[in-house]
Amino acid sequence: MLSFRNIIGHRTVKDHLAEGIRNKHLSHAYIFEGDDGVGKLLTARTFAAALQCREGGAEPCGHCISCLQMESGNQPDVTLVTHEKSVISVGDIRESICVPMTIRPYAGPYRIFIVDEAEKMNEQAQNALLKTLEEPPEYGIIILLTNNREAFLSTILSRAVVLDFLPVPDEELIPYLMEEAQIPDYRARLSCAFAGGSPGKALACAVSEDFRRRKEMAAGLMQSLPDMGDERMAVTAKSLAAKKEDLDDILGLMGIWIRDLMYVKAAGKKAVPMYQQEEGALAAQASRIDYEGIRKLQEELDSLQAKRKANVTLEPAVWLMLMHMKECYTS
């Protein structure tokens, strides 16, 4: 059910929006900025539902006709603007916002447009939107969702209330995954670490078979790395280089292993690593590497990422990384 209470994290944002609804102190334009999956769309839909709710409270009531329409995604005065293309053109903006905005709301007090991935608007599209924002009808509210406010013209930014969606802290996210989605703690922890504070991404990882497979691969590789023979290393480099669509995730998961290693080395037995199931292996490894070595592991990982961006041939680059990483451990 759409409710501010059901949105995890983002307390400041929720308080600000609820306060605006209570005091009828609203802007005609909002920019919600934050990472993908962090909760911008859910918050925008909840905000819209509360604004249109027939009961008129700061929370959607959940049972009036407008709230029921919001739940099923067909409230006639709330439009979600999405797009497949990589650029939102002036034509798209005119057709989906500027023209419909001139029509009065059918039933509710507002006509609300939620624009997903609004950073895709090119300059002409933004200028068209700006015209609407300069003289908005009293009932008009536009919510732009984005992962990058820098993409907007300063004239748009100055007319909008910009709200930051910060990463949701692990302490909130881990219990949420365990309780709401019935995910075991060890999987919840690793998914959270990987998702960088994004509930949508964490949830997707936690239930994904692909993610589980990549995690097994990354953990297996990092565990065997200190004693990996030449032949196995060559085979591993080849297979990693061939897994183009898995590689980003695997490297990210290797990065979490390295962070865990640092943590276990520093905190000893008190540490609860993100790789909770591999706790023993991490502790054993921590005794075979010093802090400088752990730092070097991360450097090697970063160096491979840089090489990938420069389009170097992958297999020898991965092999070199594994070689250098192995050298960081004592035998």
Ligand SMILES: [Zn+2]
């Ligand atoms: Zn309602």
